[in-house]
Every structure is written in C-alpha cells, then in structure tokens.
Amino acid sequence: AYWYLGRVGGFVAYTVLWLSVAFGLLMTGKVARRWPGARQALSIHQFISILALVYALFHALILLGDRYMGYTVANLLIPFASTQYRPLWVGLGQVGFYLIVVLALSSYLRKRIGPKTWRRLHYVSFGLYLLVTVHGLLAGTDARTPFALALYGITGLATYVLTVYRILVTVRSKSTVLKGTHVQTIGHHPAG
Helix, strand or coil, X not given: CHHHHHHHHHHHHHXXXXXXXXXXXXXXXXXXXXXXXHHHHHHHHHHHHHHHHHHHHHHHHHHHHCCCCCCCHHHHHCCCCCCCCCHHHXXXXXXXXXXXXXXXXXXXXHHHHCHHHHHHHHCHHHHHHHHHHHHHHHHCCCCXXXXXXXXXXXXXXXXXXXXXXXXXXXXXXXHHHHHHHHHHHHHCCCCC
C-alpha cells in the first residue's frame, strides 16, 4: 500500500508542480492578472507552490512504510544517498524537492531579497520542472504506462507552449518600450 501511495503521491505532486509552473508563466504574460486579478493570481500561485511542496514531501515520506525497499529518512532526504532503487534518478527528484522548497519560500521573502534576486531565482523553476520530469520518467515505476506518458507529454507540451508565449510577450513588450523611447528621442531631437 505504501508503494502505491508513493506512486500516486508522485503523480499528484508532479501535476500540482506543473500547475504552479503553468500559472507562473501565465502570470508573467499578464493573462492571469486580468482574471482573477494580480493579487489573487499571486496568492493562487503561492498556494499551489506550497501544495506541490506538501505532495512532494508526502511522495517521499510515505515510502518509509514500504518494508520491501527499506528506505530510511536519510535515504529519502539526502540527495543521491539512496542505493536501493535507481539512485541517480531518485537523487534528481530529491534535488527537485529542495528547489521547490527554495522557490516556494522565496515568494514569501520577496521583499527581503528584492525583486531582481527573486526573479533570477524563479528562472530556476525551468530547471526544476525539467529535473522532476526526468525523475518521473526514469525513476517512476509507472513511467511507461499510457497514463504517465500522456501526463508527461501533455504537461511538457503545454509548458513549452507557455514558455514560448512568455518569451514572445517579453520580447514584444521590450520592443514596444524601445520604440516608445525611440519616438520620444526623435520627438525631442533639436533638428526635428
């Protein structure tokens, strides 16, 4: 039962983490700011991030009850300390867990660390998402099932599309700002 709960917990943790990443990407593109609103969007994003952290912790700690694998607390909490089962791929998931902790807490410390540091830190979420996806694909015992392949495929494609959308929106807004600056400069040119 513990092994099954761990697997289900992993899928739920992955899905909730993906929702957090997707919602974060939508917020930067201003879609989520229109509905439900900037403050509400930030609160939802923070809540989803904490929820991902809780499910990731559940995914790991429930395996303490699995007597077949015989995990210890150290095996589960120290990256790459587990030798029982696919240590590299499990270790990537453990590193991903700690990145979730850092990113989730950084939102609550944004004023202290400053918006620039916070933004740079949040770029780590792309690597985090990739780490967790690789962990799921290569450590997950259900990774080759149609359900898992569909989950990873759909969420991966959606994340790719949202990332491209975010890049295009960012380039477009910078281009608009630069054009506005250029127009102002031309308008104030002595010759013209």
